[in-house]
Amino acid sequence: MIVFKQVSKVYPNGIEALKAINLHIEDGEFVAVIGLSGAGKSTLIRCINRMHDITRGELYVDEINVGALKGKAIRRFRRKVGMIFQSFNLVNRTTVLKNVLVAFAPDNPFWRTLTGVYTQTQKRQALEALDQVGILDKAYARVDQLSGGQQQRVALARTLAQEPDIILADEPIASLDPVTSKRVMKDFTRINQTMGITILMNIHHVEVALEYADRIIGIRAGEVVFDGKAATVDEDVLKMIYEGNVEELVSAREASQTYVG
Numbered sequence: 183m184i185v186f187k188q189v190s191k192v193y194p195n196g197i198e199a200l201k202a203i204n205l206h207i208e209d210g211e212f213v214a215v216i217g218l219s220g221a222g223k224s225t226l227i228r229c230i231n232r233m234h235d236i237t238r239g240e241l242y243v244d245e246i247n248v249g250a251l252k253g254k255a256i257r258r259f260r261r262k263v264g265m266i267f268q269s270f271n272l273v274n275r276t277t278v279l280k281n282v283l284v285a286f287a288p289d290n291p292f293w294r295t296l297t298g299v300y301t302q303t304q305k306r307q308a309l310e311a312l313d314q315v316g317i318l319d320k321a322y323a324r325v326d327q328l329s330g331g332q333q334q335r336v337a338l339a340r341t342l343a344q345e346p347d348i349i350l351a352d353e354p355i356a357s358l359d360p361v362t363s364k365r366v367m368k369d370f371t372r373i374n375q376t377m378g379i380t381i382l383m384n385i386h387h388v389e390v391a392l393e394y395a396d397r398i399i400g401i402r403a404g405e406v407v408f409d410g411k412a413a414t415v416d417e418d419v420l421k422m423i424y425e426g427n428v429e430e431l432v433s434a435r436e437a438s439q440t441y442v443g
């Protein structure tokens with residue numbers, strides 16, 4: 183379970199990106215965070231795995247006080263919380279399999295990381311993770327020979343190989359075409375439903391969020407202005423989340439319309 187208690191985040195430049203946020207996210211939920219550009223969506227997601235430190239309040243993941251973690255404990259904690267980025271964050275000039283094996287680097291002695299030698303068990307787990315996202319046949323291909331969608335699946339496999347309880351996804355389909363986006367969203371759904379992994383995703387495409395997520399959190403100017411089931415999101419809710427910025431709502435909708443549902 184992820185719990186935010188009165189969480190605020192103030193950046194060094196004085197911008198208050200999160201203002202006294204209170205949230206409870208149960209195990210196994212599929213949650214999409216939506217809102218205007220600059221509303222605080224990335225900040226909210228990135229505080230959960232300590233990519234950003236919170237300024238006030240308390241943040242717990244499975245009863246671990248995230249703000250109190252230090253050194254090795256942060257690395258151990260991050261195994262439980264996988265992260266997927268818009269830009270995939272892969273090493274392009276090497277194989278898919280080696281990119282997935284990176285998931286095990288924090289567990290390995292230094293010499294293994296240095297020499298790139300992994301155990302048979304780790305190789306088997308990496309191949310299983312690739313199989314789970316349907317790209318086992320690409321295991322020995324170089325990453326830069328794959329499409330954007332396939333690269334996002336490699337990133338997903340790398341995250342799955344670390345056996346996380348939670349996956350945080352920061353705009354995972356923002357740089358993908360509509361058809362590929364749909365495949366990647368279906369991967370997230372399958373991972374959520376069959377493996378019970380909690381998914382918290384920050385996403386610009388409103389209609390895609392409504393189609394795949396069970397729960398929507400709407401953020402405006404650092405505050406939660408909506409939190410409820412995707413099925414209950416109507417025009418009034420969207421106006422409230424995007425209030426004063428009709429243009430951006432239209433743009434988020436247009437982005438969704440080019441998506442082949």
Ligand SMILES: Nc1ncnc2c1ncn2[C@@H]1O[C@H](COP(=O)(O)OP(=O)(O)OP(=O)(O)O)[C@@H](O)[C@H]1O
Pocket residue numbers: 193194195197198199217218219220221222223224225226
């Ligand atoms: N590293 C940083 N230093 C200072 N201010 C920041 C930093 N990162 C974000 N901000 C500010 O915090 C606010 C929230 O930003 P955040 O990136 O969380 O929004 P977002 O909703 O994810 O936006 P987008 O959809 O454009 O990515 C914005 O005003 C942004 O300018």
